[in-house]
Amino acid sequence: MSRIAERFAALKAEDRAAFIPYIVAGDPDAKTAARILAGLPAAGADLIELGLPFSDPMADGPAIQRGAARALAEGMTTAKVLELVAGFRAADRVTPIILMGYFNPILSLGLDAFAKAAGEAGVDGLIMVDVPPEEGGLLAAALEHHDIALIRLATPTTDEARLATVASGTQGFVYFVAVTGVTGAKEANADAIAADVARVRAASALPVAVGFGIRTAARAAEVARIADAAVVGSALVETIAQEIAIKRDPAPKVLDTAAAMAQAVRSARVN
Amino acid sequence: MPLVLALEAAYAAAKADPAFQAELAGYLATYVGRPSPLYFAARLSEHVGAKIYLKREELNHTGAHKINNCMGQILLARRMGKVRIIAETGAGQHGVATATACALFGLPCVVYMGAVDVERQAPNVQRMNLLGAEVRPVTSGSATLKDAMNEALRDWVSNVADTYYLIGSTAGPHPYPLMVRDFQRVIGVEAREQILEIEQRLPDALVACVGGGSNALGLFHPFLADEGVRLFGVEAAGEGMDGRHAAALAGGRPGVLHGALSYLLQDADGQILEAHSISAGLDYPGIGPEHAWLAEIGRARYLTATDEEALEAFQLCARLEGIIPALESAHALARLPEVAAEVGRDGIVILNLSGRGDKDLATVAERLGKRG
Numbered sequence: 001m002s003r004i005a006e007r008f009a010a011l012k013a014e015d016r017a018a019f020i021p022y023i024v025a026g027d028p029d030a031k032t033a034a035r036i037l038a039g040l041p042a043a044g045a046d047l048i049e050l051g052l053p054f055s056d057p058m059a060d061g062p063a064i065q066r067g068a069a070r071a072l073a074e075g076m077t078t079a080k081v082l083e084l085v086a087g088f089r090a091a092d093r094v095t096p097i098i099l100m101g102y103f104n105p106i107l108s109l110g111l112d113a114f115a116k117a118a119g120e121a122g123v124d125g126l127i128m129v130d131v132p133p134e135e136g137g138l139l140a141a142a143l144e145h146h147d148i149a150l151i152r153l154a155t156p157t158t159d160e161a162r163l164a165t166v167a168s169g170t171q172g173f174v175y176f177v178a179v180t181g182v183t184g185a186k187e188a189n190a191d192a193i194a195a196d197v198a199r200v201r202a203a204s205a206l207p208v209a210v211g212f213g214i215r216t217a218a219r220a221a222e223v224a225r226i227a228d229a230a231v232v233g234s235a236l237v238e239t240i241a242q243e244i245a246i247k248r249d250p251a252p253k254v255l256d257t258a259a260a261m262a263q264a265v266r267s268a269r270v271n
Numbered sequence: 272m273p274l275v276l277a278l279e280a281a282y283a284a285a286k287a288d289p290a291f292q293a294e295l296a297g298y299l300a301t302y303v304g305r306p307s308p309l310y311f312a313a314r315l316s317e318h319v320g321a322k323i324y325l326k327r328e329e330l331n332h333t334g335a336h337k338i339n340n341c342m343g344q345i346l347l348a349r350r351m352g353k354v355r356i357i358a359e360t361g362a363g364q365h366g367v368a369t370a371t372a373c374a375l376f377g378l379p380c381v382v383y384m385g386a387v388d389v390e391r392q393a394p395n396v397q398r399m400n401l402l403g404a405e406v407r408p409v410t411s412g413s414a415t416l417k418d419a420m421n422e423a424l425r426d427w428v429s430n431v432a433d434t435y436y437l438i439g440s441t442a443g444p445h446p447y448p449l450m451v452r453d454f455q456r457v458i459g460v461e462a463r464e465q466i467l468e469i470e471q472r473l474p475d476a477l478v479a480c481v482g483g484g485s486n487a488l489g490l491f492h493p494f495l496a497d498e499g500v501r502l503f504g505v506e507a508a509g510e511g512m513d514g515r516h517a518a519a520l521a522g523g524r525p526g527v528l529h530g531a532l533s534y535l536l537q538d539a540d541g542q543i544l545e546a547h548s549i550s551a552g553l554d555y556p557g558i559g560p561e562h563a564w565l566a567e568i569g570r571a572r573y574l575t576a577t578d579e580e581a582l583e584a585f586q587l588c589a590r591l592e593g594i595i596p597a598l599e600s601a602h603a604l605a606r607l608p609e610v611a612a613e614v615g616r617d618g619i620v621i622l623n624l625s626g627r628g629d630k631d632l633a634t635v636a637e638r639l640g641k642r643g
Contacts, residue, residue, distance in 0.1 A: 055542040056412065056528060058421040059428070065411055077540040104526045108541025130530065132272045157273050157431055181429035 003096040003124045004149055004172040007046060008207045008228060017224035018046035019265040020209060021258045022100065022233030024067035025050045025084050026076030028244050033071070035251045036240075037088050041095045043255045044262020049127070049211075049231060052081055052101025059102075059129040061184035063234040066241060078105045078114065082121040089122030098125040098151065098172075103139075111142040119146030125172045127151045133169045140169065154200055156180050156192065167204035173229065174204050179213040184234025188213030190222040197227050217264035224268035232261050274431055275530075279446040281351050286453065291346065298342050299457065302375070303332045305339075307458075309465035309621070314591040321611035324474070325594070325624045326462050326490065335597065335626030336458060336486045337368035337439055343454035345372040348435035355430065357381045358437045359423040361388055361416035361482070362552030362599065363395025364626055365439030370404035372437075380404040383422040385415035388551045395630050413545035416482075416555045420529055440483025441559030444530025448559050455489025462621050463493050475614040476501040479623035480602040481573065482517065482552050484559035486625035491571060501572070503610055504562060505602045507548035508575035515547035519558040520566050520573045526557075533560040549578035549634065550598035552626070576605035582638060585628060597626030598634065 001009070011018050021040055026033050040048055053068035053076050060068070085097055099118065106114045106128070118126070126148055131139055133152065143150050149172030154163060157180060167174065176197060178188035193210055200208045210223045211231030223230040239257050243250035285291040299305040307327045316323045328336040348356060356373050358380070360366030366382040373380035382399055386408040389396055399406050412418035420443070427436040441448040441455075459477075466474050477494060479487035481504040494500045509516035516522055519534040526535035528543055536544040536556040546556040565571035576584070584604035589595045596604060603622055610620055628635075 055544075056417060056421050058424045058529070061425070062411070069412075072542060079540075104528060104535070104537065104543070105541035107527055108537065108539075130527065134272070159273060162273055179429075180431050182425045185425075185429065 002147070002149065002172070003094065004047065007094070007096050008173065011046060016269055017227060017265055018209070018229035019044055019220070019262040020047045020049055020229050020231040021045050021236055021261070022049040022051060022231055023236055024053055024064060024071050025081040026053060026071030026074060027067040027237065027240055028070045028250065029074040030076065030080060030084060032249070032251060034084055034087055036254050037084065038091060039251060039255045040258060041092055043259040044266065045095065045258060047096040047098060047229065049098045049100050049233070050081065050085065052078060052099055052105060054102040054105060057102060059182055061182040061234060063184045063238045063241065067237040078109055082117050082123070085123055086121040096124040097122060098127060099123055100127040101129065103128055103131050111139055112145070115142040115146040115148060119148055123148055125149035125151045127153065127175055129153070133165050136169065151175050153177055156196055160199070160203070163199060163203040170204065170206060173207040173209050174200050176200055176208055176210045176227070177212045178210050181212070183212050184215070186213050187215060188219065188223070190219070190226065193223060194226045217260050220261045221264040221268040224265040230265055274427070275444050275446070282347060282446050282450050285347050285350055291350065295343055295346055299339065303338050303342060304330065305457065306461040307331055309462055309469065312592050315588065318587070318591055319607045319611040320616055321614050321618045321620050323607060324466065324619065324621045326458060326621055328458060328486065328623060328625045329594070329596065329600070329627035333364070333368045333371050334629065335364040335368065336455060336489065337365040338371065339457055339489070340439065340451050340454040340485060341368040341372040341437060344437045344450070345376060348437065349376060351435065353433060353435035355379050355434045356437055357383065357423050357426050357434055358439060359383045359416065359419035360439065361385070361419070361554050362550065362597070363388065363392040363399065363630060364552060366404070366406070367395050367398045367402070369437050369439070370399040370402035373404060374402045381426065382406050383409050383419040383426070385413070385419050386410045387414040388416070391634055392551055392630055393633070415545065416551070417528070417543065417546070424529065440485045440555070441488050441561060442483040442529060442531060442555065442557055448531060448561060451485050452488045452492055452561060455485050456492050458486065458489040458623060459491060459493035462490060466619065466621060470619055473497050473500055474621045475499070475618040476503060476610050476620045478503045478505065478603045478606060478610050478620060480505050480553060480599045480625060481558060481562060482507070482555050482599065483557070484562045486623050488559060488561055490621070490623045491565070495570065501613070502565065502570060503606065504571055504573045505606045506558070506573055506575045507550060507553035507602055508577040509547040509549070511577050512575065517546035517548040517553050517555065518575045519556060520563065521575050523556070528557050531557070531560050533557050533563045549581060549638065550602065550631070552597070552599040553602065574606045574609065576602040580605040582635065585635060594624065595628040596624055597628045598631045600625045
């Protein structure tokens with residue numbers, strides 16, 4: 001069983017949703033990001049989403065755009081992202097790592113070379129924001145060869161016919177984008193999410209993670225009652241920006257923020 | 272994806288609908304001012320040593336070829352029931368054309384424009400404002416055309432239900448490159464008829480500047496099957512191919528940006544590089560995928576012209592022909608001597624004069640002033 005499947009099976013036994021924090025790999029620099037990453041499981045991360053920095057992140061709002069720009073300015077590359085993962089994996093064999101990013105840096109490296117290196121580094125899944133199922137055949141084949149799950153996105157505009165396409169191509173879990181928009185921009189609406197998650201469940205037996213627009217612990221808890229996982233990204237990346245703006249090591253505050261979110265998710269289904 | 276799939280279906284239906292085509296033809300004739308003349312440039316011909324015809328797209332309403340595509344897409348947006356239009360713009364010509372089409376139909380219009388371009392294309396910003404459009408300066412990334420496109424895409428995914436994204440070049444996700452080409456084909460269709468009438472034969476070469484590539488593809492496409500017609504695209508070499516430039520074919524490699532696989536300026540890690548050109552309209556790090564295909568199969572050849580060469584050609588055209596070309600079009604003009612040398616003195620060349628240069632006067636004055 002894959003690390004992702006094992007983790008969701010264990011959470012199901014506990015009857016609780018997963019908390020999935022997102023940070024940009026290398027934000028604000030490789031060393032600090034490594035410390036944040038290493039601290040996330042203890043802060044309550046059940047899975048971790050790691051952003052591959054890209055120069056033109058068109059699905060991301062200002063917070064993650066700036067996070068990616070900080071990482072790139074410090075010399076982050078795809079190879080260094082994988083080093084970061086390998087470093088994490090040496091100390092943690094159980095927490096799944098999902099990379100999330102855009103296609104060109106991976107295409108540039110070569111799909112098979114990337115999949116091989118990512119598999120060796122201990123990457124468990126990949127979310128490619130700008131590769132729709134229609135164009136994803138070669139990528140899916142390369143990843144499958146190296147046992148990396150290709151996780152597909154569904155959105156509120158994904159109709160039933162398309163949900164079937166998304167569901168048939170996805171592995172690990174389905175990532176439901178809770179808002180029509182970019183990361184961090186809008187607040188997700190819990191009622192609308194509940195209806196959409198039900199639609200996704202009708203199309204796929206896999207766990208459903210909900211992300212984009214979860215900015216507070218309260219909203220994370222609401223999502224945790226509805227879905228199998230709540231993803232929090234921009235709120236953590238903004239915390240990094242705020243801390244470095246006042247010349248503080250961002251790791252403690254980011255991990256505190258993550259811990260509060262994790263606690264909210266863990267206690268969501270009690271009572 | 273549902274969004275672009277719906278657009279693809281709507282466009283296919285419109286394309287096949289004679290009523291849509293008739294409506295578009297009507298606006299092109301009475302509002303845009305088509306057909307644009309094919310003008311024999313006698314003094315320029317003498318200067319470069321071949322028979323040079325200029326396809327006068329700069330005489331279109333709003334001063335460039337961009338309006339051809341905007342008229343087509345705005346009619347499509349109306350058919351689709353969209354009530355809000357967004358666009359990206361580099362030089363501002365596409366923004367002005369979009370704002371114009373929106374004013375014509377009373378639709379609210381938001382134009383994303385890199386903050387750097389807002390600065391260097393101030394007259395076009397004023398035009399857009401006057402036409403009732405809201406210009407939103409984009410400060411992320413290099414604050415030029417690709418960043419404006421990122422921001423427009425972000426707007427689009429955030430406002431899918433009511434908003435139509437009117438892309439200005441043969442870039443972006445399918446069906447845009449194909450659709451924009453189709454709406455610009457009128458340039459080549461007219462030029463082909465006009466040259467056959469004037470010269471009773473096809474031209475030996477076509478020349479056009481290439482950023483994303485819409486004016487070039489619009490001219491080239493109706494001639495693709497005419498094997499004797501050589502096609503020349505001219506990319507912006509900026510400070511030179513060893514320095515900062517915007518020549519994706521000459522200096523890039525295949526990659527994916529904005530939903531299209533084509534040649535891209537990128538670093539070793541696949542991060543997109545900032546393009547540089549004196550002309551904001553060529554300042555895009557990619558090139559339309561159909562141009563990449565034409566280059567790979569050898570049907571079209573792609574040359575480059577530097578900022579300096581474009582500046583020279585800009586002045587030359589003004590003095591020899593009394594036509595102030597856009598700096599974009601000046602890149603094509605700059606390579607005329609090489610093209611003329613290939614086709615010879617009796618050779619016929621059609622150059623797409625894609626836009627007029629009023630918008631560039633401040634840029635040119637500053638550069639010429641600096642050179643002293």
